[in-house]
Amino acid sequence: MAKVRISDGVLEGEILDNVIGGKYYSFKGVPYAAPPVGELRFKAPQPVKPWDGIRSATAHGPICCQRDIFFGTVETGSEDCLYLNVYTPSLEPKKPLPVMFWIHGGGFLSGSGNSHTYGPDFLVNQNVVLVTINYRVEVLGFLCLDTEDVPGNAGMKDQVAALRWVQKNIEHFGGDANNVTIFGESAGGASVAYHLVSPMTKGLFKRAIIQSGQNLSQWSRCFEPRLRAEAIARSLGEDTTDDKELYEFFKSQPIDKLVGITAPITVEEELGIRINLILCVTDEKKFGDNERYFYGDVYEKLRNGIHEGVEVMIGYTTHEGAIQFNFLKKEGIFDKYNKYLQCFVPIELLLQCSVKDQMAIGKKVKEHYFGNKKVSIETVDPFIKYITMQILQYDVLQYAKILAKTNTNRLFLYQFDIDTERNKYTDHFKARPYTKGKCVCHCDDLVYLFNDEDVPVNINADSYKMIKNVTKLWTDFAKFGNPTTDGSLGVEWPTFDLERQKFLIIGNELTVAEFPDKEELEFWEQLHQQYLPKK
Structure with a gap:
């Protein structure tokens, strides 16, 4: 076993040997934000409550409630899902190691950072620290009412919270907080593209790899998010356009009702001639001092330049x-x-x-x-x-x-x-x-x-x-x-x-x-x- 003290307490992970690429240290199921449950449903992630004693980090935390978009299966998950995993070849390297921060795909509707699909062996073997994360998906992560209570982009703010956790804690795992590369595929690639222009992410990473994604495609930009939210409510039996009624309705729904929803708002969507992602990143409205993850036009943002000095791979x-x-x-x-x-x-x-x-x-x-x-x-x-x-x-x-x-x-x-x-x-x-x-x-x-x-x-x-x-x-x-x-x-x-x-x-x-x-x-x-x- 291996112990590491981070800002919130002590973690006990494990040393994995006899694996492809040799020995590495594994810390799974590490909380990077408070459970987004109860009154925190749809809200931006909040800080972790520190713990006393030693917290086991040998098993993945729960994944977000979801239906797999590729295989159609409803996955057992939880609203309490804001966990990450850290894999490192050395806890005390001679020189801090580069960090690779993985953002999973799944159409903003499904997926997790768990090792069943994203086993770390190949990358850690190349002498880098790998971080994989869960974030809220589907209605829990991307519902937008265009209101202060539900402004949208909660799942993207989860990703930002995890990046901030890396800046605060990765040195304890042998990682270099000044050399972080974010990378992701599909919706994860689109996420990376958004992080390159989000006001919340400047200074949180040095490089970016965008795999099979970007933020110019219509599927990565939420189309009429408020109308979509109203259509989702109707599909669940609530026909209203009132802000408060909608919020209270969504907040009161049992979690199983918010999984695997289809709510077309155009005839083209009803025909089903292409895969449509009904919930994704939205242009956030300003409410008081709330941090906005993204706002404006994606083309204009890109033409005006991404975060200064960040190097990019895309394909x-x-x-x-x-x-x-x-x-x-x-x-x-x-x-x-x-x-x-x-x-x-x-x-x-x-x-x-x-x-x-x-x-x-x-x-x-x-x-x-x-x-x-x-x-x-x-x-x-x-x-x-x-x-x-x-x-x-x-x-x-x-x-x-x-x-x-x-x-x-x-x-x-x-x-x-x-x-x-x-x-x-x-x-x-x-x-x-x-x-x-x-x-x-x-x-x-x-x-x-x-x-x-x-x-x-x-x-x-x-x-x-x-x-x-x-x-x-x-x-x-x-x-x-x-x-x-x-x-x-x-x-x-x-x-x-x-x-x-x-x-x-x-x-x-x-x-x-x-x-x-x-x-x-x-x-x-x-x-x-x-x-x-x-x-």
Whole structure:
């Protein structure tokens, strides 16, 4: 066992040996904020109450109440869920170690930082301290009434509280509070992008890695949060628009009623032609002296610059859109794509263009990807290419271009293209037979950074070399701000600029390329330039 004294009391963790990568110290289930229950439901996180004696830190704390968005299962959780985990190779290193702070994905609706999915072995083996966290999700974390009682973004403020905890305590685990890299995937990647412009996070980290996410996509920005809250209340039997009645209603609901809710507020959502995240980050209104996590326009914030001096890595997987394939096939959505041209309209354009323009856009997109063919099992390959650009790739590349234009922060862009037996999510969504055999789905990068208990490690397989490559890229960036600083991987990853737009293809080999998906991107850019007011 291992003991550490932090600001709130003494923790007793464990020393794990005979694990992949060798020995490390593990401290699980560490509270970083008070339980957000009772009158604290929907409120910003409050300080932990210090404890006397020794607190065991050998088991994960409860996860937030939720329904898994990938597998559809209701997970046993608790409102008392604000816990984090710390893994370190040394409690007393000769020199403080770089810290990597992981923010899980799950559409702001599900997920946790637990080691079942996010096992620390691969990263800690590269001599960094790893912190993983839980934060409030779904209604508990992202309900917004646009009122002082429920201004929104509680889940994001949880993440900020955990970052502040790191600044206060990580030295006791051998970590360097002045060298913290935040990283996350999907909604976790979007979270990282928001932290780069939030007034609450300045000075809390030095570097950032945005995996398959950003904050420009519509799915990462809450659409009409107050109307959404009223729709959720109606779905639970309360039809009111009164502020106080809504607040008291949500506060009084048993927790199981606030899990797995669907509350469409548009016909497009009702049709279900794409995955919609009903609760996420919102533009907060000002109430007294309350700290606002985020407010304003995301494009304007990015153009004005992210936090000074923070270095950034950002990227996407080759077949992000495969995440929707199995869902769409099961729901018979292909028929709707063949019937309604509006299904092909990128959601930003759908929300801002006239119906006449939507029909013209839909026709252009359909012809670009499918010619005169129908959307079907036989045309899954172009369908996944379309979905990939629609849900993520276009906005990732726009994010990179806008950030590069400011020319104030070092930026590295990548495409994740590794395909081995470890690609857990490709296998789950059953897209491989329809993508000419190769598929690198949304989330497939995770199993090369973390020891996922569902994906056994074979140290004799080529995939183990891929794990070594990816973790070295990520941890060298965390250590030095340069992911290929020593040349040991046989490639030099250049920074991204507008002139050559160089990026790294992280495949079974590492390759530098330039102008990612140039023709595809130009098609999308022309659509947006033609039909949208300038962003």
